[in-house]
Amino acid sequence: MIVDLVFQLLQMTLVIMVAPLLTGVVRATKARLNRRRGPPVLQPYLDLVRLARKEAIIADSASWLFRITPYIVFASTWVATALIPTFATGLLFSWSADLIAIIALLGAGRFFLALAGLDVGTSFGGLGSSRESLFGALAEPAMIVIVFTLALVAGSTQLSTVAAFMTSSAVGLRVSLAMALVALIIVALAENGRIPVDNPSTHLELTMVHEAMILEYSGRHLAVIELAAMLKLALYISLIICVFIPWGLAIADASVADRLFGAFVFLAKLLAGGVALGVFETSIAKMRVFRVPDFVGAALMLGFLGALLLFVSRTLK
Amino acid sequence: MTPRFLAGENEWFEAGRRMAAGEATFVSLWGDEGRMRVALREGDGALAVVDLPTDRGAFPSMAALHVPAGRLERAACDLYGFVSLGAPDGRRWLDHGRWPLRHPLGDRAARAGEPDSYAFLEARGPGLHQIPVGPVHAGVIEPGHFRFHAGGEAVVRLEERLGYTHKGVDALMRGATVARGAVLAGRVSGDSTVAYAVAFARAVEAALGLDPPPRAHLLRGVMAELERLANHFGDIGAICNDAAFALMLAHCGVLRERTLRAASAAFGHRLMMDRVVPGGVAVDLAPGGEAALRALLAEARTTFPKLVALYDNTASLQDRTVGTGVLKAEWARQFGAGGPVGRASGRDFDARRDWAYPPYDGLAFKVATHRDGDVNARVWVRVAEVGESLDLIEAMLARLAPGPIRADLPAPAAACEAFAFAEAFRGDVFAAVRLADDGMIARCHLRDASWLQWPLLEAAIEGNIVADFPLCNKSFNGSYSGCDL
Numbered sequence: 001m002i003v004d005l006v007f008q009l010l011q012m013t014l015v016i017m018v019a020p021l022l023t024g025v026v027r028a029t030k031a032r033l034n035r036r037r038g039p040p041v042l043q044p045y046l047d048l049v050r051l052a053r054k055e056a057i058i059a060d061s062a063s064w065l066f067r068i069t070p071y072i073v074f075a076s077t078w079v080a081t082a083l084i085p086t087f088a089t090g091l092l093f094s095w096s097a098d099l100i101a102i103i104a105l106l107g108a109g110r111f112f113l114a115l116a117g118l119d120v121g122t123s124f125g126g127l128g129s130s131r132e133s134l135f136g137a138l139a140e141p142a143m144i145v146i147v148f149t150l151a152l153v154a155g156s157t158q159l160s161t162v163a164a165f166m167t168s169s170a171v172g173l174r175v176s177l178a179m180a181l182v183a184l185i186i187v188a189l190a191e192n193g194r195i196p197v198d199n200p201s202t203h204l205e206l207t208m209v210h211e212a213m214i215l216e217y218s219g220r221h222l223a224v225i226e227l228a229a230m231l232k233l234a235l236y237i238s239l240i241i242c243v244f245i246p247w248g249l250a251i252a253d254a255s256v257a258d259r260l261f262g263a264f265v266f267l268a269k270l271l272a273g274g275v276a277l278g279v280f281e282t283s284i285a286k287m288r289v290f291r292v293p294d295f296v297g298a299a300l301m302l303g304f305l306g307a308l309l310l311f312v313s314r315t316l317k
Numbered sequence: 318m319t320p321r322f323l324a325g326e327n328e329w330f331e332a333g334r335r336m337a338a339g340e341a342t343f344v345s346l347w348g349d350e351g352r353m354r355v356a357l358r359e360g361d362g363a364l365a366v367v368d369l370p371t372d373r374g375a376f377p378s379m380a381a382l383h384v385p386a387g388r389l390e391r392a393a394c395d396l397y398g399f400v401s402l403g404a405p406d407g408r409r410w411l412d413h414g415r416w417p418l419r420h421p422l423g424d425r426a427a428r429a430g431e432p433d434s435y436a437f438l439e440a441r442g443p444g445l446h447q448i449p450v451g452p453v454h455a456g457v458i459e460p461g462h463f464r465f466h467a468g469g470e471a472v473v474r475l476e477e478r479l480g481y482t483h484k485g486v487d488a489l490m491r492g493a494t495v496a497r498g499a500v501l502a503g504r505v506s507g508d509s510t511v512a513y514a515v516a517f518a519r520a521v522e523a524a525l526g527l528d529p530p531p532r533a534h535l536l537r538g539v540m541a542e543l544e545r546l547a548n549h550f551g552d553i554g555a556i557c558n559d560a561a562f563a564l565m566l567a568h569c570g571v572l573r574e575r576t577l578r579a580a581s582a583a584f585g586h587r588l589m590m591d592r593v594v595p596g597g598v599a600v601d602l603a604p605g606g607e608a609a610l611r612a613l614l615a616e617a618r619t620t621f622p623k624l625v626a627l628y629d630n631t632a633s634l635q636d637r638t639v640g641t642g643v644l645k646a647e648w649a650r651q652f653g654a655g656g657p658v659g660r661a662s663g664r665d666f667d668a669r670r671d672w673a674y675p676p677y678d679g680l681a682f683k684v685a686t687h688r689d690g691d692v693n694a695r696v697w698v699r700v701a702e703v704g705e706s707l708d709l710i711e712a713m714l715a716r717l718a719p720g721p722i723r724a725d726l727p728a729p730a731a732a733c734e735a736f737a738f739a740e741a742f743r744g745d746v747f748a749a750v751r752l753a754d755d756g757m758i759a760r761c762h763l764r765d766a767s768w769l770q771w772p773l774l775e776a777a778i779e780g781n782i783v784a785d786f787p788l789c790n791k792s793f794n795g796s797y798s799g800c801d802l
Contacts, residue, residue: 205455282564
């Protein structure tokens with residue numbers, strides 16, 4: 001029990017420690033591909049420290065909602081991340097909630113962030129919130145059908161069970177899983193505001209989505225939101241890793257050595273995912289705002305199709 | 318170029334009528350001591366200048382006859398305190414009420430108190446909302462205010478408000494020496510410093526009846542094309558970057574930097590500021606400068622086609638640029654839009670060819686045009702112009718013969734004036750210079766091509782989505798500084 005708790009806390013510390021590094025790796029990859037030297041990969045840590053030390057300026061028109069939103073967003077994202085079996089399945093918290101709870105936690109974070117965007121009453125905040133809601137309205141159902149597909153294959157919405165099933169030999173090659181993977185990647189891109197949906201490094205207020213909502217934040221508030229955004233990116237990449245490339249994952253009741261090895265493999269996979277994201281983002285332009293629903297809608301359709309195929313193949317047996 | 322001088326109220330109205338009917342093209346409108354002046358390009362390609370003495374500070378509005386004159390007329394009224402009778406838009410343009418005086422070229426009345434409020438044009442309808450953007454932007458760009466009326470994401474109306482970089486160039490010019498005037502002209506819009514300096518120098522030379530040596534003409538041409546190259550490289554990259562395709566910006570940025578370094582090696586200044594002076598050029602090609610320029614040409618010829626292919630083959634990028642921000646050919650013609658903006662909408666006009674000034678009068682080059690008028694067309698026109706500029710630099714270097722680079726300016730026999738054009742990377746710069754009999758500048762009016770392009774941006778964005786505005790704006794790339802004077 002104590003060991004489990006220790007490992008659970010270790011996992012939560014690990015993800016929060018490594019999330020800025022992941023963002024740094026993505027940025028460094030993009031900088032390198034754009035022939036720039038770019039900031040060091042540890043720069044996001046320094047940025048967070050710098051922001052945390054700065055004075056937080058709050059608009060006169062902001063309500064209490066604006067002030068608490070950063071902490072709500074951060075807390076919900078961190079809890080959601082704690083539920084992902086990053087390097088070991090069967091951690092203490094993983095039995096308390098399943099994938100649907102993770103979606104709900106992230107949805108709650110989005111809800112508050114969108115409200116905070118509207119709260120100050122600037123036009124950019126409203127613009128960002130409206131776009132975020134538009135994308136979210138499609139990304140969340142898409143995520144749900146992906147979960148259904150996974151649950152139909154693995155027989156559970158519990159991530160530890162899914163991951164354990166995926167590492168076992170029972171899984172085989174399935175078309176539905178390929179569809180779910182593509183859909184999950186699309187959702188991950190949309191949810192994290194990456195190119196082609198949103199550009200995290202843009203200075204153009206009129207094109208922003210996520211950045212537009214948090215435009216009025218500064219100081220420690222901004223630091224907390226930035227950290228939550230970094231965590232969310234780590235969460236989605238971890239999710240893809242644990243479901244689709246779980247090899248190296250320590251299965252429940254594994255030895256301490258196995259778990260440490262699992263943590264090492266997880267880190268390597270996470271950073272490789274960051275590099276892959278950087279390469280992908282460099283090779284594509286951002287799409288028009290009204291194209292995004294088509295793009296995320298494709299994820300929804302793929303998820304549906306995957307689930308449908310599973311039903312059909314079952315009845316064929 | 319000797320213009321036709323016309324004067325009087327009848328000619329004023331007749332000029333407005335002919336421009337509105339499309340028989341002539343509006344060039345510029347500006348105030349002078351006790352009179353308003355309008356310049357137009359006649360159907361036969363000649364320049365006409367119409368003078369209209371103001372009646373106790375009032376004159377019949379040209380904007381009421383021909384809309385494109387509107388902002389220049391408002392600016393002239395701000396500077397001189399004239400009143401335009403019957404003007405469709407009576408709001409001040411350059412003067413935001415923050416200057417310590419009113420009418421800096423007129424009675425210079427002291428002013429105190431609160432800045433003006435500005436009534437933006439309205440758009441009413443269910444679900445419409447306003448988005449104010451600027452004048453301070455998130456990126457390091459020039460200041461300008463954009464007021465959007467949007468229904469959700471669709472832009473219903475865009476209105477620009479400029480004037481934030483007003484430097485008082487017209488007032489500084491008055492009474493300045495020609496040498497100081499050249500320095501000031503080169504700073505109206507820093508990215509077009511060569512084109513402005515050429516336009517100013519040519520106007521002064523024409524007024525004094527002086528022709529610079531041939532080598533000076535060619536060196537000016539080389540500098541002007543280098544400036545065009547550097548800016549077009551920057552623009553093509555920046556347009557793609559606004560669609561979040563940073564790769565193009567990175568590679569075009571390298572080419573732009575190489576161009577600036579070659580300019581520095583050849584002429585001793587990256588932007589070639591103050592290198593063109595009335596009478597010729599201030600510096601000759603540095604030793605090793607020609608080699609640096611030829612190295613640049615060689616590199617651009619190998620690298621740039623690959624970037625063009627990258628642009629052409631990236632579907633996600635084309636998806637953003639094709640069909641976005643369409644400027645109708647009819648509008649481009651009505652406003653006499655110069656530069657890539659006009660040419661991308663089918664207006665076949667280039668000051669280098671159509672006002673035929675040296676060294677271009679003796680050189681063969683193609684003027685690229687496009688019919689679509691969208692962001693994509695403006696990119697392709699720039700791409701074609703890069704190719705032409707590379708060829709032009711090579712041709713001019715080949716013709717470069719040893720000789721003097723500067724002629725001494727004679728003292729004027731009497732008060733004189735002249736007009737000149739130069740093709741900047743944005744389009745034609747128009748310079749009207751009037752010298753007093755002591756050789757000092759009595760009035761210098763410099764009109765950037767952006768004066769006639771900014772209003773078209775408002776038209777082109779209509780019906781597009783808010784998120785596409787940066788892309789459209791960057792493809793126009795109007796000068797703020799050049800219009801704010």
